[in-house]
Amino acid sequence: MELWNKNVEKRFFTKSLEYATPEQLFYITNENKYLAYWPKNYLGKKSTLQSRNSLIGNFTEKWTTDLIQRIVEDEGLFAVQGAKCSEIALLNNSPADVIISKNKNIEQEPENILAIFEVKMSIVWNWEFKNNKSDMNLICMGDYNTHQGNPGLLRSDSMLKAIGKSINIRVSSLKASTIPIIIIGNTPITNT
DNA sequence: CCACCGCAGCATTGTCGCAG
DNA sequence: CTGCGACAATGCTGCGGTGG
Numbered sequence: 483m484e485l486w487n488k489n490v491e492k493r494f495f496t497k498s499l500e501y502a503t504p505e506q507l508f509y510i511t512n513e514n515k516y517l518a519y520w521p522k523n524y525l526g527k528k529s530t531l532q533s534r535n536s537l538i539g540n541f542t543e544k545w546t547t548d549l550i551q552r553i554v555e556d557e558g559l560f561a562v563q564g565a566k567c568s569e570i571a572l573l574n575n576s577p578a579d580v581i582i583s584k585n586k587n588i589e590q591e592p593e594n595i596l597a598i599f600e601v602k603m604s605i606v607w608n609w610e611f612k613n614n615k616s617d618m619n620l621i622c623m624g625d626y627n628t629h630q631g632n633p634g635l636l637r638s639d640s641m642l643k644a645i646g647k648s649i650n651i652r653v654s655s656l657k658a659s660t661i662p663i664i665i666i667g668n669t670p671i672t673n674t
Numbered sequence: 675c676c677a678c679c680g681c682a683g684c685a686t687t688g689t690c691g692c693a694g
Numbered sequence: 695c696t697g698c699g700a701c702a703a704t705g706c707t708g709c710g711g712t713g714g
Contacts, residue, residue: 520688528688532704535685575683575708604686631687638699640686 483552486545486668491605492620494541506533508611516611519629542603543579546666550580550599559596560586567592570661571654576647592657600644602634603668635667 484490495518498507508516512526520528543563550561565572565581567590572578580599583590608623608631626633634640648663 530686530688530703532686535687535704536706537685539685573683573708577684602686634686636698637687639701 483549485549486603486606488607488622490545491607491609494538494605495609495611495620498537498541502533502537504611504613506531507537508609516613517623518605518607518609518611519631521608521623521629522627524630538604539601542668543601546599546601546603547580550582554582559584562586562588562590564588565590565595567595569655570595570658571650592655592661595661598648598651598661598663600647600663600665601667602640602644602665604634605631606633606668633667635665641665 495507504516508518509520509529509531510516511520511524547561547563554561560583562581562583563579564577565583565588566574566577569592572590578598579601581590582596582599584594584596607625608629610621610623612619612621623629644665648665651658651661651663
């Protein structure tokens with residue numbers, strides 16, 4: 483089974499470029515390079531992208547849903563993205579990233595939910611986007627050691643947010659108290 | 675009943691101060 | 695200098711309250 487890798491990241495950018503502009507997906511350096519992250523030694527002017535957030539968030543949740551779907555489908559179960567269940571505090575403006583359920587509906591009952599996943603994933607490698615008239619392509623500029631981005635799983639405030647949401651689900655109802663809640667990320671591991 | 679407004683929550687990642 | 699906690703930034707979307 484294919485886990486998160488460079489090809490998946492390439493697919494995110496090529497797919498997203500079908501309907502988003504390069505400026506929404508990449509930082510532009512003072513040398514006019516389009517990069518996914520600011521390199522560690524970069525000293526020029528910097529900004530913080532907001533426009534990529536929902537795109538990468540949605541992509542990683544979809545990717546995770548597909549992965550889990552392949553794992554549970556033999557059991558007759560379903561992975562559902564963005565599931566809602568008012569009884570356990572999964573409302574319209576705060577749905578579950580991914581759940582495993584006995585059915586594939588967006589509207590769910592607590593009794594059918596076997597597990598809840600909170601996805602905290604993003605781009606791991608750094609990429610340069612070259613936009614030549616004839617062909618565009620993505621060049622890997624190095625791994626997470628070469629850029630400034632800090633993976634979500636290593637950030638305490640990201641984890642607190644995920645844990646806080648888990649607590650909110652836990653205390654929402656007795657029925658939520660037995661549902662496992664899993665935080666899933668794609669942080670690379672050092673020295674492998 | 676509907677248009678509008680403010681607030682809260684979603685997402686990710688850069689910045690800054692402090693400790694060691 | 696590095697690592698870490700706390701805070702900032704901002705587009706999008708849903709919801710509740712209010713005024714007409």
